[in-house]
Amino acid sequence: MKAAIYVQYGKPEVLQVKEAIKPTPISNEILVRIKATAVNSGDVRLRKADPFAIRFIFGLIKPKINILGSVYSGEVESVGQEVKMFKVGDTVFGHTDMNFGAYAEYICVPQDGSVAIKPANVSHGEAAVIPFGGVAALHFIKKAVIKPGQKVIVAGASGAVGSAAVQLAKSFGATVTGVCSTANIDLVKSIGADHVIDYTKDDFTKNGETYDVIFDTVNSTSFFRNVKSLTENGIMILSAAGMSEMLQGLWISKTSSKKVLTGVISHKAADIIFLKELIETGKFKPVIDKAYSLEQIAEAHVYVEKGHKKGNVIINI
Ligand SMILES: NC(=O)c1ccc[n+]([C@@H]2O[C@H](COP(=O)([O-])OP(=O)(O)OC[C@H]3O[C@@H](n4cnc5c(N)ncnc54)[C@H](OP(=O)(O)O)[C@@H]3O)[C@@H](O)[C@H]2O)c1
Numbered sequence: 001m002k003a004a005i006y007v008q009y010g011k012p013e014v015l016q017v018k019e020a021i022k023p024t025p026i027s028n029e030i031l032v033r034i035k036a037t038a039v040n041s042g043d044v045r046l047r048k049a050d051p052f053a054i055r056f057i058f059g060l061i062k063p064k065i066n067i068l069g070s071v072y073s074g075e076v077e078s079v080g081q082e083v084k085m086f087k088v089g090d091t092v093f094g095h096t097d098m099n100f101g102a103y104a105e106y107i108c109v110p111q112d113g114s115v116a117i118k119p120a121n122v123s124h125g126e127a128a129v130i131p132f133g134g135v136a137a138l139h140f141i142k143k144a145v146i147k148p149g150q151k152v153i154v155a156g157a158s159g160a161v162g163s164a165a166v167q168l169a170k171s172f173g174a175t176v177t178g179v180c181s182t183a184n185i186d187l188v189k190s191i192g193a194d195h196v197i198d199y200t201k202d203d204f205t206k207n208g209e210t211y212d213v214i215f216d217t218v219n220s221t222s223f224f225r226n227v228k229s230l231t232e233n234g235i236m237i238l239s240a241a242g243m244s245e246m247l248q249g250l251w252i253s254k255t256s257s258k259k260v261l262t263g264v265i266s267h268k269a270a271d272i273i274f275l276k277e278l279i280e281t282g283k284f285k286p287v288i289d290k291a292y293s294l295e296q297i298a299e300a301h302v303y304v305e306k307g308h309k310k311g312n313v314i315i316n317i
Pocket of ligand 1: 199
């Protein structure tokens with residue numbers, strides 16, 4: 001099979017499309033013929049080993065995993081002997097968790113992993129992006145227990161996590177403000193934001209407003225300015241938190257009525273099934289910026305690394 005392989009950390013050119021061994025499913029695995037994957041911020045970090053700490057998990061000198069890509073949508077081509085949940089020909093989408101391997105024509109995944117039948121009303125490309133930004137946003141929004149009528153602000157509302165967070169907070173009944181750049185105002189309004197703040201002109205931490213939930217997907221402003229803009233029992237979600245924000249968050253959660261949610265999310269089939277149902281009822285729409293082929297994977301990484309993508313970048317395979 002063809003796959004984008006990298007054997008050293010570095011610039012986008014380290015990704016080379018080559019022949020690789022097609023995997024064979026063991027007892028509880030399904031073999032998926034991948035139709036689409038995506039380039040996410042996480043793939044870029046792993047490619048560059050940035051932050052350095054990534055090397056302690058994924059290989060100190062060179063990467064232990066040689067095929068990146070954590071999301072996929074495709075068709076089940078064969079199944080292991082014990083597989084009961086899927087059959088050959090099913091169209092599925094999912095997340096590989098920490099195993100990666102989706103920048104390839106085929107992948108084997110456990111039937112009880114983060115995999116489900118693909119929503120019928122979206123393309124493979126649109127389905128592939130859901131288990132990254134959609135699941136990350138859902139994980140934190142469920143933890144924050146957003147209630148109807150609450151005021152929620154999403155910073156980075158034009159990104160993969162942010163565009164999902166705006167739509168999910170709306171579906172839970174919140175009044176949502178999206179924070180984005182001038183070029184993305186129409187996009188953020190189109191996905192349902194009630195109000196939009198252009199961060200190139202205004203700073204939401206200085207407008208005198210307080211919010212029940214601040215979902216900052218891009219560490220857009222200083223930690224303590226964010227905290228000041230929370231209501232008395234407000235919750236701050238930092239999906240891009242580094243070690244210092246995590247420690248500051250623990251301190252605020254322990255010493256005040258405010259709460260800070262950080263950490264690495266886990267991937268469960270239940271979450272993608274929840275999102276699939278929202279998509280099928282028209283309450284959630286994956287936002288797609290650009291599509292590339294597997295051969296253009298390095299080009300796609302260059303684009304994503306700039307940090308300005310609108311929603312998601314697809315790789316059609
Ligand atoms: N905790 C977890 O397990 C987990 C899971 C998934 C993702 N994440 C993290 O979540 C973060 C967001 O990921 P993503 O994939 O959504 O990123 P992304 O798609 O690259 O989104 C960045 C978006 O934010 C906008 N932006 C940049 N600076 C901004 C600012 N100051 N204020 C408002 N918007 C701004 C960018 O557009 P403009 O530059 O045009 O404004 C772009 O549309 C990443 O750090 C990722 O690693 C964490």
